[in-house]
Amino acid sequence: MSESRRSPLPIPNVVIADEFWSPRRQVVRAKTLPHQQERLREGGPFAALRFEWRPDPDDDRERFPIFWESDVAKWIEAASFALASEADPALEAAVDEAIALLAGAQQEDGYLNAYFTAIKPEGRFTDLRDAHELYCAGHLIEAAVAHFEATGKTSLLDVMRRYADLIDREFGPGGSHEGGYDGHQEIELALVKLYRATGERRYLELSLRLTDARGTTPFFFDAEALERGTPGYWGGNGPIVRSDKRGREYNQSHAPVREQTEAVGHSVRAMYQYAAMADLALELGDEGLRAACERLWRDLVDTKLYVTGGLGADPSIEGFGPAFHLPDKDGYAETCAAIGLVFWAHRMMLLTGEATYVDVLERALYNGVLSGASADGTKYFYGNPLASDGTVERSDWFDCACCPPNLARLLTSLEHYVYAVGDDGIAVNLYVSGSARFELGGQRVSVAQSSAFPWDGAVSVEVETEAPLRFALRLRLPEWTTGDVAIEVDGAAADFEVERGYAVLDRTWRGGERVGLVLPMGPVAVRADARVGAAHGKVALQKGPIVHCVEEVDNEAPVPQLVIARGGEPAVEHREGLDRITVPGLVDEPAAGGLYRTGAAPVRPTEIRTVPYFAWANRGKGTMAVWVRESL
Amino acid sequence: MSESRRSPLPIPNVVIADEFWSPRRQVVRAKTLPHQQERLREGGPFAALRFEWRPDPDDDRERFPIFWESDVAKWIEAASFALASEADPALEAAVDEAIALLAGAQQEDGYLNAYFTAIKPEGRFTDLRDAHELYCAGHLIEAAVAHFEATGKTSLLDVMRRYADLIDREFGPGGSHEGGYDGHQEIELALVKLYRATGERRYLELSLRLTDARGTTPFFFDAEALERGTPGYWGGNGPIVRSDKRGREYNQSHAPVREQTEAVGHSVRAMYQYAAMADLALELGDEGLRAACERLWRDLVDTKLYVTGGLGADPSIEGFGPAFHLPDKDGYAETCAAIGLVFWAHRMMLLTGEATYVDVLERALYNGVLSGASADGTKYFYGNPLASDGTVERSDWFDCACCPPNLARLLTSLEHYVYAVGDDGIAVNLYVSGSARFELGGQRVSVAQSSAFPWDGAVSVEVETEAPLRFALRLRLPEWTTGDVAIEVDGAAADFEVERGYAVLDRTWRGGERVGLVLPMGPVAVRADARVGAAHGKVALQKGPIVHCVEEVDNEAPVPQLVIARGGEPAVEHREGLDRITVPGLVDEPAAGGLYRTGAAPVRPTEIRTVPYFAWANRGKGTMAVWVRESL
Incomplete structure (x- = not known):
């Protein structure tokens, strides 16, 4: 099979x-x-x-x-x-x-x-x-x-x-x-x-x-x-x-x-x-x-x-x-x-x-x-x-x-x-720096990974063997990649098949090879299926596997009043150990003259700033949202 | 005072x-x-x-x-x-x-x-x-x-x-x-x-x-x-x-x-x-x-x-x-x-x-x-x-x-x-057809109203007196009027003061006068103050005093998937005793390929149809909203 x-x-x-x-x-x-x-x-x-x-x-x-x-x-x-x-x-x-x-x-x-x-x-x-x-x-x-x-x-x-x-x-x-x-x-x-x-x-x-x-x-x-x-x-x-x-x-x-x-x-x-x-x-x-x-x-x-x-x-x-x-x-x-x-x-x-x-x-x-x-x-x-x-x-x-x-x-x-590990070789499922020892074909094989994941999609994988050994090294190609994935072996572009979501490097490994992998990781705006009511007219920002959210503490208005400008270019800054995405946006302004009015909704431009969702609620209480309104 | x-x-x-x-x-x-x-x-x-x-x-x-x-x-x-x-x-x-x-x-x-x-x-x-x-x-x-x-x-x-x-x-x-x-x-x-x-x-x-x-x-x-x-x-x-x-x-x-x-x-x-x-x-x-x-x-x-x-x-x-x-x-x-x-x-x-x-x-x-x-x-x-x-x-x-x-x-x-009724005369607060008898300055005064309110803002008010009598007839000028209010007395444009929200016709009434009043009544899109979270990026449609809502039964998709096109011209049809507003809009379309995706949100044009809010939930169960998303 x-x-x-x-x-x-x-x-x-x-x-x-x-x-x-x-x-x-x-x-x-x-x-x-x-x-x-x-x-x-x-x-x-x-x-x-x-x-x-x-x-x-x-x-x-x-x-x-x-x-x-x-x-x-x-x-x-x-x-x-x-x-x-x-x-x-x-x-x-x-x-x-x-x-x-x-x-x-x-x-x-x-x-x-x-x-x-x-x-x-x-x-x-x-x-x-x-x-x-x-x-x-x-x-x-x-x-x-x-x-x-x-x-x-x-x-x-x-x-x-x-x-x-x-x-x-x-x-x-x-x-x-x-x-x-x-x-x-x-x-x-x-x-x-x-x-x-x-x-x-x-x-x-x-x-x-x-x-x-x-x-x-x-x-x-x-x-x-x-x-x-x-x-x-x-x-x-x-x-x-x-x-x-x-x-x-x-x-x-x-x-x-x-x-x-x-x-x-x-x-x-x-x-x-x-x-x-x-x-x-x-x-x-x-x-x-x-x-x-x-x-x-x-x-x-x-x-x-x-x-x-x-x-x-x-x-x-x-x-x-x-x-x-x-x-x-x-x-x-x-x-x-x-x-x-x-x-x-x-x-x-x-x-x-x-x-x-x-x-x-x-x-x-x-x-x-x-x-x-x-x-x-x-x-x-x-x-x-x-x-x-x-x-x-x-x-x-x-x-x-x-x-x-x-x-x-x-x-x-x-x-x-x-x-x-299995009959189909070694699968690298998560990009986590460190090393691993395998028994494969009666030999000891080791694999060492190095990357700044999840903040950067450039991953280096070094393979060591006791003697030359043919096996498939399967590198997972995440569904969130935002462009073509490039793979090099020892500095030279490598051909690879894609099988069941992995890039397959099926070759005889002599030991000491360095595989370089670049996974383009956004940032991107994610939208939900139209049947998800909570995400109607909204986007979530994501970079690589990290879903971001918008917290009030980073922004100039409560989060529900923020609108992400469609087509605005997101920028990423890495600070205090976390990515932050900034996108152009708008703020709804409270109106003078009562709760309801027939004029245009007053808005003014702003920058909308995110943090990774996992890192929210570490700086006091405030409004937060993963799904943020997007201008249409 | x-x-x-x-x-x-x-x-x-x-x-x-x-x-x-x-x-x-x-x-x-x-x-x-x-x-x-x-x-x-x-x-x-x-x-x-x-x-x-x-x-x-x-x-x-x-x-x-x-x-x-x-x-x-x-x-x-x-x-x-x-x-x-x-x-x-x-x-x-x-x-x-x-x-x-x-x-x-x-x-x-x-x-x-x-x-x-x-x-x-x-x-x-x-x-x-x-x-x-x-x-x-x-x-x-x-x-x-x-x-x-x-x-x-x-x-x-x-x-x-x-x-x-x-x-x-x-x-x-x-x-x-x-x-x-x-x-x-x-x-x-x-x-x-x-x-x-x-x-x-x-x-x-x-x-x-x-x-x-x-x-x-x-x-x-x-x-x-x-x-x-x-x-x-x-x-x-x-x-x-x-x-x-x-x-x-x-x-x-x-x-x-x-x-x-x-x-x-x-x-x-x-x-x-x-x-x-x-x-x-x-x-x-x-x-x-x-x-x-x-x-x-x-x-x-x-x-x-x-x-x-x-x-x-x-x-x-x-x-x-x-x-x-x-x-x-x-x-x-x-x-x-x-x-x-x-x-x-x-x-x-x-x-x-x-x-x-x-x-x-x-x-x-x-x-x-x-x-x-x-x-x-x-x-x-x-x-x-x-x-x-x-x-x-x-x-x-x-x-x-x-x-x-x-x-x-x-x-x-x-x-x-x-x-x-008071020292300041007769106030017409609601536009409801029928008649009323007052005692004013020792006289009987009667007022008869006729209109197709709340569906039409043209109101006729007839005044009868026993003998000529000076008093102020105060006609309420609703806050929802969408243009200048015109008032005629016996077919001739009448000057009037506006006092505390009423058009004041302070004159000697001889009896038999017919006051014509036209209250322009939209339809209009209403927006809420930016601090009302439930109305963020949304509008409600209103005509005269009637706030409308969108019910699923009148539309081609569940209401949360509908978006009103900003600047689209609303049209009104009166049918089965109710106004209905139609506006150009968009429908979010369910996407193929999973819950989340990075492409543009697929939408297609639609007509969005309303009923008066008071009349909702008379035709079976379905989604409904007063506040409907508006394109920005």
């Missing part, structure tokens, strides 16, 4: 030494991980694992203990990824301490969930829809695999295998919860990782079983609710059974996953489900799951994706609205959903060898994901709106703290996303 | 025979009043007055019994106005039946409120902030005055005088609720009417006392809440005392009314308060209240008024947002608030003789008020948004049914608003 299944490189094989990414990753190490560790220690999760925590019914912030294992897990996972790239004995000891707490909380039969052990033991596995038990288990399994791969220690892996074995028994054929699955997908993709780490195929089969059970009739969540006879964890006064379309779509249990055609419901749940489906399609060669993934992908990318790579426009469900419903100010675009899209897109690239998935991954990564944290890494957005009326700012933390540790684990595992 | 205080004409002095208004008023008589009567009979209010109703705690719709007297009152008032212009024995009998119920529900001491008699007697006058007791009393007083003026019967007036006397005792000096006032203003303006109907000055003084008590410290609502020790009627889990700025501003109790400078809080409450302040300013020559009214008016009209005359942009409080916060799709603009603005504006005109208040009254009346009911008068909007994503439609009724009867009582009392 013409396509190729690929693998990512293990973290130790990749060195990231990049002016853009390295400082951000260093912030995660130096600030985010210690900050999160402190929160786990002080905020309840560690106490809960010691069975010392009791809920305070008067404290609304204590509604979230059911997520605490996932907080611990994502922190362990992020720390493990960090340990995989650079040793840190203090961090490793802290991880071991957390793992000891988890091991201590594990029950005789393998069960591991503090809330449903110490607080509500009678509730164990009775509320799959709402209670996030398997979701937490999934994150712990991901943490166990990352910890094992980083340190070689099986302390957490052993714990989680025992728990996974229990889940396999209870949710497997003849088990007391046969046919069940979690209301928040996560364990499905985690079990694929556990299979890969252990070679135990029954974890893969359990993942497939959980995936394929979803949305079949009779509906599992109805049955468990009727059996339980009480509302779920969030129940409130609603009906015990949520059989309405919106209720079922919320957790993507409205139809068997293979039959799903539209991205609906809670967007993080959706991303984790689709990621697991892509994993299973790859591991099993399952064409039905692959076809479903491709359908869902098209629906998302063609109708429900923000230009920032954010997704999930409807705050009321933290999820998808209808097609083309992408409001800016009142949208949602949860950081975790953009991170989930990175996970899914990455797997789709591995499955298909298509660069188009990396285009979307890159769009999300550099925009809707990065915007989730402040420049200093200490404040966070849960939702990432594309416009602000001046009231939006990042928060220190969240009671439901899913996003900050998710961002941490993505940044500390960035190594996974830069390259891929 | 140069200004003049004026009076409206009593309903029997005015005959409305108008192609625009008469059918709408007939719908109120033939459909709305019987429909409302049915609701009162079947829906609980009449049963409550018989003390036969008991709440059903499982039925959420039964949260509104505290409003039922006001529903009964507004129906009696609307029916009484209808009886004043045309006898209807069956309707009069139905009114008498309702009044008998009210009389039967009145307690020995004069108290009249079914909920706080039969359901929660211990709560009487303990929850002024939330429980609407004086609000209901106010509406009943208005009904009593209207009924007395229409029929000469004192059956309800006597009942309400007894209740007003009780209120005067309890809320007056030394009374057990001295210093109190209602959370929903209404009784203040009603007491001025009661004073005018009875000549009893203590009702005027009670109105002034309630008005001036508002917002003084210590705050009455805090004191009553602390004394009560429980949340108010809507209490929920909130604090018992609502001392936050937003909580106080909601019912305009944040500051003494004379010191208030900005229109804030619940907009119907605000309008009723300001109307009472204007009444008191007029009756008492109170310059402090007048100055406060003028300040509040400027704040409203300059910063918080929709182009439709709607107001109260924030659905969460049914009230005002900050200055220039006038969202279209997500706005509110309650029908009752626009009706309240008509009340206030009318009183400001009576107080000052300025036509500018009638400009706003007319804007509200023909747009944001009329839109509150469907063309057939059987469905209603509570909120009147200026744009729809296709999901908005009128409802049959509301559990809190304030708007439909409010609209009914306004339409059946339209006579009050057409003319005013």
Whole structure:
């Protein structure tokens, strides 16, 4: 077949030494991980694992203990990824301490969930829809695999295998919860990782079983609710059974996953489900799951994706609205959903060898994901709106703290996303300076990248081999390039084929070659499909993968009063580590004489200045917009 | 002084025979009043007055019994106005039946409120902030005055005088609720009417006392809440005392009314308060209240008024947002608030003789008020948004049914608003065909108007006198005129002064003169102040007082995809009783190849067609907008 299944490189094989990414990753190490560790220690999760925590019914912030294992897990996972790239004995000891707490909380039969052990033991596995038990288990399994791969220690892996074995028994054929699955997908993709780490195929089969059970009739969540006879964890006064379309779509249990055609419901749940489906399609060669993934992908990318790579426009469900419903100010675009899209897109690239998935991954990564944290890494957005009326700012933390540790684990595992390797050679997916070691045709091959990406599209790639070796070096040609891409090898223009979105240099590499690549990167004005109401008559400015926004602090009027002059030449200045685009524009002027008038709208010329979207909201509150009116 | 205080004409002095208004008023008589009567009979209010109703705690719709007297009152008032212009024995009998119920529900001491008699007697006058007791009393007083003026019967007036006397005792000096006032203003303006109907000055003084008590410290609502020790009627889990700025501003109790400078809080409450302040300013020559009214008016009209005359942009409080916060799709603009603005504006005109208040009254009346009911008068909007994503439609009724009867009582009392008379002569405020009888200088003078208003600005006014009489006939010059106004008397061009927004024909009238007036009425494109975000880069089309909107059903694409071509000539067609404006425009075309692209936005030419805003949502659901993008 013409396509190729690929693998990512293990973290130790990749060195990231990049002016853009390295400082951000260093912030995660130096600030985010210690900050999160402190929160786990002080905020309840560690106490809960010691069975010392009791809920305070008067404290609304204590509604979230059911997520605490996932907080611990994502922190362990992020720390493990960090340990995989650079040793840190203090961090490793802290991880071991957390793992000891988890091991201590594990029950005789393998069960591991503090809330449903110490607080509500009678509730164990009775509320799959709402209670996030398997979701937490999934994150712990991901943490166990990352910890094992980083340190070689099986302390957490052993714990989680025992728990996974229990889940396999209870949710497997003849088990007391046969046919069940979690209301928040996560364990499905985690079990694929556990299979890969252990070679135990029954974890893969359990993942497939959980995936394929979803949305079949009779509906599992109805049955468990009727059996339980009480509302779920969030129940409130609603009906015990949520059989309405919106209720079922919320957790993507409205139809068997293979039959799903539209991205609906809670967007993080959706991303984790689709990621697991892509994993299973790859591991099993399952064409039905692959076809479903491709359908869902098209629906998302063609109708429900923000230009920032954010997704999930409807705050009321933290999820998808209808097609083309992408409001800016009142949208949602949860950081975790953009991170989930990175996970899914990455797997789709591995499955298909298509660069188009990396285009979307890159769009999300550099925009809707990065915007989730402040420049200093200490404040966070849960939702990432594309416009602000001046009231939006990042928060220190969240009671439901899913996003900050998710961002941490993505940044500390960035190594996974830069390259891929397979029968079709080496794919350079992201332009991130540093180096990588591959095993190819029995040889060690290394590739070193250098660029000022994402600010400059000139990239140098040096290839080293032990001996001459023929392979294809695939350099991704981003969809945002604004002109012909030029490639040189050792200073001479190189011919190349374009295949599945990559420039393919298929040749015998002798070692020491220097490939020069120039990706023209704008700036350009981007327009949205006419069905996107929030972007009507508006443009967004973009340079390379970086989507810009206009912030009030840089401009002479509140952003809604600004109009970009059509055809005006944008200029770029790089200052304080960021590109800024300047374009000629107009300002609406407040009129004398009342709110409404029949004369021409008074305007005056101005310069409109941007910053990268990910960097907004670092200089106080003010109006902001990605989509800015354009004169017509 | 140069200004003049004026009076409206009593309903029997005015005959409305108008192609625009008469059918709408007939719908109120033939459909709305019987429909409302049915609701009162079947829906609980009449049963409550018989003390036969008991709440059903499982039925959420039964949260509104505290409003039922006001529903009964507004129906009696609307029916009484209808009886004043045309006898209807069956309707009069139905009114008498309702009044008998009210009389039967009145307690020995004069108290009249079914909920706080039969359901929660211990709560009487303990929850002024939330429980609407004086609000209901106010509406009943208005009904009593209207009924007395229409029929000469004192059956309800006597009942309400007894209740007003009780209120005067309890809320007056030394009374057990001295210093109190209602959370929903209404009784203040009603007491001025009661004073005018009875000549009893203590009702005027009670109105002034309630008005001036508002917002003084210590705050009455805090004191009553602390004394009560429980949340108010809507209490929920909130604090018992609502001392936050937003909580106080909601019912305009944040500051003494004379010191208030900005229109804030619940907009119907605000309008009723300001109307009472204007009444008191007029009756008492109170310059402090007048100055406060003028300040509040400027704040409203300059910063918080929709182009439709709607107001109260924030659905969460049914009230005002900050200055220039006038969202279209997500706005509110309650029908009752626009009706309240008509009340206030009318009183400001009576107080000052300025036509500018009638400009706003007319804007509200023909747009944001009329839109509150469907063309057939059987469905209603509570909120009147200026744009729809296709999901908005009128409802049959509301559990809190304030708007439909409010609209009914306004339409059946339209006579009050057409003319005013005072020392400065006769003012023609609204161009409504029909006739009116005045007493002027001891003579009977009659004025007959004829026009195809609001569709055509040519108006004929015939003046009849018993003998030659000098007086000023003041013809309002609307702010929307789009050119010079021509006035003829008996076919010859007439010179006229312009004073306070009126063309003044101050002459000796011999009787039989025919005044011809031509008011050029567009169509024109209206633009909003640059600080109104929802109107950025957009225009609204208006002809005369009628603000138009664009509905999907008349156009070839969803409204958000339409762009009006700047400088295009609008054309008007009158069809099925409505003007329609057609302007050249463009349609954004959905693009092939994904959501985002860098090429020019594909557009194609189209014709954009409007209907009057008040007439929208009568032909099924679809997108709609008043503010439509304009090419720049």
